[in-house]
Amino acid sequence: MHYLSLCQNGSAHFSEIKRDLTDITPRALSLKLSELVDYELIIKRVTAAPTVIIAYELTEKGRSLTAALEPIQKWALHYQNQP
Structure with missing residues (x-):
């Protein structure tokens, strides 16, 4: 969800997510997506012209959860390198 929230249009293809999230296997990523x-936090869009293209996008529910988690992310970034 965090990854999608950082995407310019809130949408990304599976291959883009996998490329950028190197610490997860394709199977684990697929299961999490x-x-x-x-949970209706993201939607899966499938287009088939001329090849199948799968993209994931935050729902309104997902965007609101992402916004609610922003303060926690800021806190974690602030303290990540401190003892």
């Missing part, structure tokens, strides 16, 4: 779809 499916879970977020089930």
Whole structure:
């Protein structure tokens, strides 16, 4: 969700997410994305012209959760390198 919130249009293709999140296997990423779809935090858009293209996008519910988590992220970044 954080990754999608940083994308310019709030949307990204699976291959882009996998490329940038190097510490997760494709299977684990797929399972997590499916879970977020089930929770209605993101939507999966599939287009088939001329090849199948899959993109994930934050829902309104996902955007509101991302906004609610911003203060926690700022706190974590502030304290990540402090003893």
